[in-house]
Amino acid sequence: xxFTPQTILTIILLLVVAGFVFDTxxxxxxxxxxxxxxxxxxxxxxxxxxxxxxxxxHRHRTNFSFVTSTFSFLLSVAMLYFGGFGLLxxxxxxxxxxxxxxxxxxxGVLAIASDILTLPFxxxxxxxxxxxxxxxxxxxxxxxxxxxxxxxxxxxxxxxxISLLIYLIQLIGPDFWILFSLLAAILILLINMFYTTIFLPxxxxxxxxxxxxxxxxxxxxxxxxxxxLDNVFVMDGSKRSNKANAFFSGIGRKKKIVLYDTLIAxxxxxxxxxxxxxxxxxxxxxxxxxxxxxxxxxxxxxxxxLSLMVQSENVSLALGGTQSAIHLNLLAFGxxxxxxxxxxxxxxxxxxxxxxxxxxxxxxxxxxxxxxxSALKKLSVDNLSxxxxxxxxxxxxxxxxxxxxxxxVIEQS
Numbered sequence: 001x002x003f004t005p006q007t008i009l010t011i012i013l014l015l016v017v018a019g020f021v022f023d024t025x026x027x028x029x030x031x032x033x034x035x036x037x038x039x040x041x042x043x044x045x046x047x048x049x050x051x052x053x054x055x056x057x058h059r060h061r062t063n064f065s066f067v068t069s070t071f072s073f074l075l076s077v078a079m080l081y082f083g084g085f086g087l088l089x090x091x092x093x094x095x096x097x098x099x100x101x102x103x104x105x106x107x108g109v110l111a112i113a114s115d116i117l118t119l120p121f122x123x124x125x126x127x128x129x130x131x132x133x134x135x136x137x138x139x140x141x142x143x144x145x146x147x148x149x150x151x152x153x154x155x156x157x158x159x160x161x162i163s164l165l166i167y168l169i170q171l172i173g174p175d176f177w178i179l180f181s182l183l184a185a186i187l188i189l190l191i192n193m194f195y196t197t198i199f200l201p202x203x204x205x206x207x208x209x210x211x212x213x214x215x216x217x218x219x220x221x222x223x224x225x226x227x228x229l230d231n232v233f234v235m236d237g238s239k240r241s242n243k244a245n246a247f248f249s250g251i252g253r254k255k256k257i258v259l260y261d262t263l264i265a266x267x268x269x270x271x272x273x274x275x276x277x278x279x280x281x282x283x284x285x286x287x288x289x290x291x292x293x294x295x296x297x298x299x300x301x302x303x304x305x306l307s308l309m310v311q312s313e314n315v316s317l318a319l320g321g322t323q324s325a326i327h328l329n330l331l332a333f334g335x336x337x338x339x340x341x342x343x344x345x346x347x348x349x350x351x352x353x354x355x356x357x358x359x360x361x362x363x364x365x366x367x368x369x370x371x372x373x374s375a376l377k378k379l380s381v382d383n384l385s386x387x388x389x390x391x392x393x394x395x396x397x398x399x400x401x402x403x404x405x406x407x408x409v410i411e412q413s
Contacts, residue, residue, distance in 0.1 A: 086320020
């Protein structure tokens with residue numbers, strides 16, 4: 001079946017509208033689900049005054065997201081309905097006759113324009129909302145530096161991938177997806193392997209954990225469970241926010257643990273080792289490997305579907321183009337594929353939530369359930385986490401189970 005450009009545009013607009021309405025409904029539903037008070041059992045670790053601050057924080061963020069998402073939605077609809085993307089293509093095409101360079105400039109203009117238009121929202125989010133609730137540590141200098149570095153990384157990685165993709169499409173045709181899938185799988189693997197060595201230091205400073213009780217206990221635990229620890233780093237997360245986290249990176253025999261300095265500042269040694277034990281649980285349960293395989297399968301499937309429409313002239317015409325253009329088709333594909341990507345993302349989130357329970361169980365079995373529970377409680381309070389997200393919102397948006405569900409499972413005898 002061949003769809004006309006007008007039919008394709010109608011489908012695209014319907015998908016954009018449906019996605020906006022559905023996401024707005026979920027956010028509204030989640031906002032209404034928050035109880036005004038908490039039971040005494042929860043108040044024992046989540047002070048009621050702190051809980052009220054959490055409610056205010058999430059209401060502020062949700063209401064602000066309504067504004068930002070509405071702005072983005074109206075802008076997208078206007079660009080689609082009035083052929084704005086095709087118009088940009090028609091402006092650039094007379095002065096750029098190379099398809100790869102044309103695509104790079106096209107996406108570059110869109111990215112920069114979008115960033116400039118949303119800059120007031122970004123500033124308000126960081127320097128008003130996050131500042132008001134005691135999270136923001138970002139300076140204007142850091143904010144601008146992050147922007148410039150982000151542009152550079154995006155231009156190198158994003159520009160390189162787009163160039164390679166279009167080159168393979170021109171060279172091979174519809175079967176481009178086979179070779180590009182292989183190259184994408186290798187790239188994902190390399191990023192996982194060298195994230196803390198190459199990419200993370202561009203934005204944050206990593207320093208080896210100093211000798212002491214914490215390092216000794218981490219190394220002892222790693223040896224006990226057979227975790228191939230290469231090094232433990234402290235990241236200056238406080239450079240941007242008071243929120244805390246921890247993770248490890250690397251595939252193979254050498255693993256690097258990264259602890260936020262804010263995490264170390266707010267937790268005792270046993271709690272920190274329990275958090276580490278949770279991360280080691282992901283490694284021991286093969287979550288990293290299976291996650292990588294699922295990501296590659298998702299990429300292969302996406303590229304195969306893309307190959308069915310990437311050279312369609314009608315898709316380009318639907319976006320206001322005057323002729324077939326790969327970059328216009330890539331843009332349209334991102335929207336047309338959204339229902340399928342939503343479903344695959346949903347399954348990935350379900351898989352991720354199950355993995356979190358398994359990693360919690362591993363930390364409980366190999367180290368300490370009470371220490372892990374205490375760490376999660378402190379993290380939740382310090383980050384003003386949402387204690388009572390609506391189940392439907394969790395189902396569609398959460399990669400981790402809600403705190404109270406995790407605690408209920410951990411604290412089972």
